[in-house]
Amino acid sequence: MSHSHVSTTINGQAVQYACPTDASLLEVLRDQLGMTGTKEGCGSGDCGACSVSLDGRLVCSCLVLGVEAQGRTVDTIEGMADKNKLHTLQTKFLEHAALQCGICTPGVLVAARSLLEKNPDPTEQEVRYWLAGNLCRCTGYDKIIRAVLEAAKAMREEQA
Amino acid sequence: MSAQTKQFKVIGQRLQRPDGIDKVTGRARYGADIDAAGMLHGKILRSPHAHARILSIDTSAAEQLNGVMAVITRADFPTPHKGFEDVQDNCMAGDRVLYDGHAVAAVAATSKHIAKQAIKLIKVQYQVLPHVTDVEQAIQPDAPVVHSGLVSRRVPKGFSENVVRYSSFGHGDIETGFKAADAVLERTYKTEATHQGYIEPHACMASMGLDNRADMWVCTQGHFWIRNMCAGVMAMESASLRVTASEIGGGFGGKTTVFIEPVVLALAKKSGRAVKMVMTREEVLRATGPTVSTMMHVKVGMNKAGRITATYAKLFYQAGAYKQATVDFGAMPAFAPYALENVKTEGLDVITNRPRTASYRAPGAPPACFAAESAIDELCQELGLDPMEVRLINAAKGGTKSSYGPTFEDHGLIQCLEAAKAHPHWQAPLEINQGRGLAAGFWFNFGGETCVSVFLNNDGSVTVTEGNPDIGGSRASISMMVAEELGIPYEQVRTTVTDTGSLGPNEPTHGSRVTFAVGLAAIKSARAIIDEIRARLARMWEVDVTDVVWQDGAAHYTGNKAGTFEPLDLRQVADIANNLGGPIAGHHEANAEGAGVSFGVHIADTEVDPETGFTSVKRYTVIQDAGKAIQPDYVEGQLQGGAVQGIGWALNEEYVYGEDGCLQNTGFLDYRIPVASDLPMIDTVIVEVPNPGHPFGVRGVGETPIVPPLAAIANAVSRACGKRQVDLPMSPPKVLASMQKA
Amino acid sequence: MQYIAPTTSAAAVAALAACNGDARLLAGGTDILVRLQADLVEPDLLVDIKHIVACQHITEDASGFIIGAAVPSAQLGEHARLSQVWPGIVEGMGLVGSTQVQGRATLTGNLCNASPAADGVPAMVAAGATACVVGPNGTRQLAVEDIPTGPGQISLANNEMIESFSLPPRPPRSSDAYIRFIPRTEMDIAVVGAAVNLTLDETGTCIAACVVLGAVGPTFITVNAAAEALIGSQVDEAALQAVQNACSTAATPISDKRGTAEFRKHTAGVIARRAAIVAHSRALA
Structure with missing residues (x-):
């Protein structure tokens, strides 16, 4: 298997790696860079646990090749909190008990952040459809949806 | 002081879990x-x-591939x-493969890529054998037989050798009961197998030394069960294997047994290296x-007043390629919500060429409850009765002899039904093509083998050491109970789930047992600390120990x-x-008794598209x-998560097998x-009728919520579309076909 | 496997031609990555077209829209003019997978993966879209409807690539719609899909129409009888009933894990009728 050298930006930091050309970005993050906050639930784009932002667009990192990150910016769950200060979404997830086992949580948070960047005042239905690709088997989604709506409200108030 | 009158300081508060920050930042370490x-x-x-004899396995090419170590x-x-014979056979096939996906061989290599290449180099010669995967086909006398010679003595005649176990429960005389009925309904119901669907795939890493002592994550x-099963399969002493549980990404029962773990140990042993498998x-x-698939014959008699006069169920549960007892846990709780004079249930365990169910x-209750609660609902329609009133008339209470034998202690079914009746949801108007379904459900709850230690640290903070992986916030709950008992702030306590080398045996996080049983053991451990403190202070103060009391977090x-003595x-x-x-x-070690049953009542509103059979859930209350x-x-x-898993089971989840098995x-x-x-939001109402078997009144809550939804949704869909649904999942093609039938 | 990311179509096509083994194009990657992970394909060369400028943009001029082959679905939805003029094409592609998949998946990939159930394809066919195909001998225009030839099969040569799609100019009072049936609300493969593209005259009479079904045959099915029922009508109940009947009749589905043939045949009519109602109301708006 041939390898490619890649220079990219992850969570604001310049990063270089060499990866097999058939390795997914998810494999690079987890196995090569030790960034295990991004999870693998299916490897086929059906569960959303591996969600990251690529040049600001929400994607499944299992459906991106590691080599495709060349010259681009990647944002993962590890970059969500500002050093020791949690993102409002993270705070609201804790306040509203929006996680049980927590395996889907990083992907849901990354996806929810992407939604609120585009739509700071989503309806319940908009949140539900945006997050339809983030499977959660524990919560029945109720507390997740509430936490996202509450975070959106708090973030709008912070902006105002 | 009884649990009912006790004023709590910590218990009942919505406090944040100690593992929360790690789980929202990606720091938590999963398998x-x-x-x-x-x-x-x-x-x-x-x-x-699906079924084949293994004639030969040639691993030589794989072994020669550079990077392959075992x-x-x-x-x-x-x-x-x-x-442990069946467990081993399920982890690695012997002379026959019994289902599609059965393990045949395994490799350990220096990279995932090489391991994948090596697998392709293993040559297996199979002689394909006849297979059967459907429960109804598997019981026919001429069906292909999965295993010969397993049939228990009590199994009735007339079936194939795949019907391997028989059990029955009940009391009274059902024939007399059916004669007393104004209406008797007989139906056959079917459910397809579902999967727990945890988002985290199984993952395991293990290493083993030359002395055959091993560590596993x-x-x-x-x-503790993983350790026991691995030791059984690998013929080791339990003490020589130390197992540490990672954070767990969902289990729902499916991670209480072994699949890859003994294989990883065998690879670690042969390669002499640490081996990881995901x-x-x-x-x-x-x-x-996965779960059972089922075929269930049910007969229920009811009189015009809504009294259930007799119930009967004969359950065939297909439980995979090995003998299982799941059907007992369908036959016992099927009619548990009701006080019945005449009840009989029979369970038949059927083996097929499908994976061994977990x-x-x-486990076992949701299909049986679907059948029972559907039949009762249909009788309510037939006799023009309110399904809520019928359930209230027949509801089991404390002192009722249960449908499976024991007499119930106090429980909250009546209170749940009253709360459901009073809920705005029950009276809310319905629109066209909509229907409302009601169902009650029951689960036993378990206690079981439990060990907990609590340590007072030098600075007065408290460490709780327990052995049950935390899936939904149990470390918070255990810390809260210890804080309550010791009279200290929640933040002063940290609960840790420890490895098998550091604590006595614990049953898994299953059976809705952790908050009850681990909580009970943690409270008793805290009480042991209090008693020790009282004894020591009595000696120091040179007073009678009965004059030293622990109150509000201090010895008085x-x-x-x-x-004379200041409180400490x-x-x-x-x-x-x-x-x-x-x-x-x-510390406290016990088989926790007194788990306390838990009843639930669910209300579901569904809308069925008359042109496509598509069902949408409009409103749901637990x-x-x-x-x-x-x-x-x-x-x-x-409550919410269990309900939604049940909704999935009712509507769209199913194992689909091809003609090839x-x-x-x-x-x-x-x-x-x-x-x-x-989905809509899932409304919840928590009823609190204290469990006399727990100091704070706790009942397990994890399992009951998946029992009623299959029936609640089926009753709602049946009422919405005007056709009784008897076959799960109610996928659109099935619902539409039922509606198009005259 | 070798990976290259050329900046021109000519370079991409030259690389395809030079490869002795299995060479494949990579656009959004949402199909080929799944197949790579599952070891269903092991290409020797992967040619990423996302760095080719001609593949990156959506443009509009007097002759209609041009959509670059590497434009992801999310970008289609963000394009206000395209969403206004061709809502059916945008919503069809917008149903493929999750929000995450939308960030990557392209019309090109959806077309060339050649699944009978592709959500992006029926509305493209109904629109009369053409593909700009680049090969070793230059560029040719090919109707989208001539590209899929069967499940997993397309009419392009191994050394050809799609650079962009063209959508024809739009007469007034024209619109389109795509609706599919799935068992859940999201995340499924279409059990049945239907696209309707139509144009009304000033009196509200339908003067042009195309009705295309997905997931009920080896490839999409163009239902001329349904279009004929619409043309000349006010898209009234009689016309809609005729559309429904024609589509149920035209559907030639199979039974599989996603639905029975009987169900699909029936639902093809129901869904086509609904798509016609939506397209009609959009054309009136």
Whole structure:
């Protein structure tokens, strides 16, 4: 298997790696860079646990090749909190008990952040459809949806 | 003081879990996140056939591939300890593969890529044998037989050898009861197999020394059971294997047994290296433990007043390729919500060429409850009766002889039904093509083997050591109970789930047992600390120990020299503990008794598209008796999550097998669990009728919520579309076909 | 496997031609990555077209829209003019997978993966879209409807690539719609899909129409009888009933894990009728 050298930006930091050309970005993050906050639930784009932002667009990192990150910016769950200060979404997830086992949580948070960047005042239905690709088997989604709506409200108030 | 009148300081508050920040920042370490320097990657070769004899396995090409450090087959496993034969055979096939996905061989290599290449180089010669995967076909006398010679003595005649167990429960005389009925309904119901659908695939890493002592890290609901099973399969002493549980990404019963773990141990033994294995989603669906599929004959008699006069159920549960007892846990609770004079249930365990089933949240109960509650609902329609009133008339109470034998202690079914009746949902108007379904459900709840230790640290903070992986916030609940008992702030306590080398045995996080049983043991451990403190202070103060009481987080002297001794709080006691005889700790080991049953009542509104048979869930309410909710958020979470898993089971989840006996839907694309846009908010009402078997009144809540939804949704769909639904899942083609039938 | 990311179509096509083994194009990657992970394909060369400028943009001029082959679905939805003029094409592609998949998946990939159930294809066919195909001998225009030839089969040569799609100019009072049936609300493969593209005259009479079904045959099915029922009508109940009947009749589905043939045949009519109602109301708006 041939390898490619890649220079990219992850969570604001310049990063270089060499990866097999058939390795997914998810494999690079987890196995090569030790960034295990991004999870693998299916490897086929059906569960959303591996969600990251690529040049600001929400994607499944299992459906991106590691080599495709060349010259681009990647944002993962590890970059969500500002050093020791949690993102409002993270705070609201804790306040509203929006996680049980927590395996889907990083992907849901990354996806929810992407939604609120585009739509700071989503309806319940908009949140539900945006997050339809983030499977959660524990919560029945109720507390997740509430936490996202509450975070959106708090973030709008912070902006105002 | 009884639980009902006790004023709590910590219990009942919505406090944040100690593992929360790690889980929202990506820091928490799950099964696949564990690794070790120099570790190898394991991969399993699986059967492409539903049933075949293995004629030969040639591993030579794989062994010669550069980077391959070990290749194993069943020949590399020892004779297992007695009782673990089936577990071993399920982990690695012997002379026959029994289902599509059955493990045949495994490799350990220096990279995942090499491991995958090596698997392709293993040559297996199969002689394909006739197979059967459908429960109805499997019981026919001429069906292909999965195993010969397993049929128990009590199994009735007339079936194939695949019907291997028989059980029956009940009391009274059902024939007399049916004669007393104004209406008798007989129906046959079917349900398809579902999967727990945890988002985290199984993952495990293990290493073994030349002395055959091993360490394992694994995502599991119960690492003590993983240890026991691995030891059984690998013929080891339990003490020589230490297992540490990672954070776990969901289990729902499916992670209480072993699949890849003994294989990883065998690879570690043969290669002399640490080996890690992570299942793919396809492997999870093909080769772990889904639920039973069922065929159920039910007969219910009711009089015009709504009194149930007799009930009968005959349940055939297809439980995979090995003998299982799941059907008993359908036959026992099927009619448990009702006080019945005449009840009989029979369970028949059927083996097929499907994966060995594992537990899934109230294992066995949801299908049986679907059949029973559907029949009762249809009788209500036939006799023009209100389904809520009928359930209230017949509801089991404390003192009722249950449908499966024992007499119930106090429980909250009546209170749940009253709360449901009073809920705005029950009276809300329905629109065209909509229907409302009601169902009650029951689960036994378990206690079981439990060990907890509690340590008073030098600074007065408290460490709780327990052995049950935390899936939904149990570390918070255990800390809260210990804080309550010791009278200290929640933040002063940290609960840790420890490895198998550091504590006595614990049953897994299953049976809705953790908050109840681990909580009970933690409270008793805290009480042991309090008693030790009282004894030491009595010696120091030279007073009678009965005059030293622990109240509001401090030791008080209450004897006739009152005023002489200042109260000492936990931090002050910790400060002087060393001068009073050394460290202070409490521990408790027991088979926790008195788990306390839990009943739930669900209301579902559905709308059925008359042109396509598509069902949407418009509104859903869960009412359940929690005894006492330690952390209400987490109780609500269990109620919501269980309900939605049940909704999935009712509407779209199913194992689809082809004519070749192979599973056709091996990914989340076609194994359709509910997505966020499929659902409304799930309303919850927590009823609290204290469990007399727990100091704070706790009842387990995790499993009951998956029992009623199948029936609640089926009753709602049946009423919405005007056709009784008897076959799950109620996928659109089935519902539409039923509506088009005259 | 070798990976290259050329900046011109000519370079991409030259690389395809130079490869002796299995060379494949990579656009959004949402199909080929799944197949790579599952070891269903092991290409020797992967040619990423996302760095080719001609593949990156959506443009509009007097002759209609041009959509670059590497434009992801999310970008289609963000394009206000395209969403206004061709809502059916945008919503069809917008149903493929999750929000995450939308960030990557392209019309090109959806077309060339050649699944009978592709959500992006029926509305493209109904629109009369053409593909700009680049090969070793230059560029040719090919109707989208001539590209899929069967499940997993397309009419392009191994050394050809799609650079962009062209959508024809739009007469007034024209619109389109795509609706599919799935068992859940999201995340499924279409059990049945239907696209309707139509144009009304000033009196509200339908003067042009195309009705295309997905997932009920080896490739999409163009239902001329349904279009004929619409043309000349006010898209009234009689016309809609005729559309429904024609589509149920035209559907030639199979039974599989996603639905029975009987169900698909029936639902093809129901869904086509609904798509016609939506397209009609959009054309009136």
